[in-house]
Amino acid sequence: MINFKEKVIELIEKEVDSLSHDEISSLIEIPPSYDMGDYAFPVFRLSKAFRKAPNLIAEELATKFANNENFEKIVNNGPYVNFFINKSKLVETVIDGVISEGGNYGSSKIGEGKTVIVEFSSPNIAKPFHIGHIRTTVIGNALYKIYKYLGFNTIAINHLGDYGTQFGMLISAYKKWGDREVIEADPINELLKLYVRFNAEAEEKVELRDEARYWFKELENGNKEAYELWEWIREISLQEFDKVYKMLNIEFDSFAGESFYSDKMPRVIDELNEKGLMKESDGAYLVDLEEYGMPPALIQKRDGSTLYTTRDIAAAFYRKENYDFYKNIYVVGSQQNLHFKQWFKVIELMGHDWAKDCIHIPFGMVSLEDGTLSTRKGRVVSLEDVLNKAVETTLTIMEERNPDLENKEEVAKQVGIGAVVFQELFNQRIKDYVFSWDRTLSFDGETGPYVQYTHARANSLLERGNFNLEDKVNYDLLLSEDEINVVRMVYDFPNIVLDAMEKNEPFFITRQVVEIAKGFNKFYNSSQIIVDDEETKKARLMLTYIVKNTIKIGLGLLGIEAPNKM
């Protein structure tokens, strides 16, 4: 495909010596409106070197550029040189590009030979998989797909919270009040009950805390009874989580959670000791980070057991050695900003330069209308319920609008779940939000169903119009404002995918896909696509095809399906 921006840079480079290629590239912008051009080059920076007023410089440059095959017009508008892409060329390059790449439009090989680890989801076993987990799960999955699409060797790791004092509590609670059969009938809820009860009683009886710590210590020491109980709890929890992962269509390459690293910590502690980084404090051991403006990182508790910082460090070492990652990404809430900053620093202090390749991707909090989520206080909304409810609502809408549709159930799942995922990926990660059923179940406007609907509509047009990919198209029949607008957005798509990767922000893709859908719907409403004139029909169907294809790819990168009918 023709890179028009690059063509703009080439032109400018020839006339302007004082700026490098990259400088020019970063100066070039997209005008607020397309009547001002596709690209603009502001010349303010040149006024010193040229010793002229910006307007005059722009005028002079525009005159020099005047004729060029890739641009139909290059003119100055005050201190800007505005470039108008040759529309016919644009249409041609986009259509050719989409046809030749097909289902891989926008993919790339830039990641070849590089491994990216994405750690995400990571729920705590024996606890409900609730609405608070949706962000890491869905954002992480999208990032995983995006990196993969760009050619990286990508590894999805579910770093299960399957270790720590909480399991001491659970084991202790189970031994007191547990009943195997009751738990197996409804694992998460029953385990949660035990956990809640234990915490409640521990408020009064402080000795229970010591008991919990004792059992965790026993677990770490390999006590058979403790280990078997723990293994069983882990297994039944995973089965529960798997239901949600299936609904979301998410797969992991590894479930190596915290427990997996339980025997990999001594070497970390040894290395910290060797390098003189460990400090004793009240019987516990830590790495002092005061110099770096951070509180110390606790490595080992007074009773000799470890903390999650230690496990995270051990896990990072393990991953470096086994995957030799290019990037090691952690999709974890912003509450843990400090924790990651601390242990990344510890690894750096140990002298490992790959510390810089460890990246924390934070996201904002989800809360409920009546306050923060709290497993212990029972203030949770189960993710499974949310997804089921969304599917149900979708089914109701479908009964009204398209009751004759085949495989309604299947489509309702794709649309309902897609709606939830889409909304999750619609804004910047960092924003906090309050969960609301109303918003989650509203499918009008810029939503997942809107985009999917556009996709289905496009598909239906292609079928009705007997679209044939082999048909030659007259590019000059797609030059109206509405048509070009759509073409431009499809043209931008590959760069948007790159942006999403560079900034680890899937929502760039979400927004672009919405823009494409909007543009197409506008076109659809203003022009008849299946018309008598064969040439026109072929051209318009081709436009419909590139829209459908790009939407499908975009949704796919977000982990959302694109049904052909709805």
Place this chain on the structure above:
RNA sequence: GCACUCGUAGCUCAGCAGGAUAGAGCGACGCCCUCCUAAGGCGUAGGCCGAAGGUUCGACUCCUUUCGAGUGCGCCA
């Protein structure tokens, strides 16, 4: 107390690592199916971009201060 994050229309949010007149969706009001999927399209109303300074030819965007909200800060994860 210290650190970090957020603060743009009634609501929910975009605004591309400073640029040309601040944009959507929802909600409100008014239109458009004898026509390819109306989960759609078109239009109207609605904003001193939390506040004050500063840097710059130019600030919603960068810096400082300030107010408001959230999060985190040694034996939980």
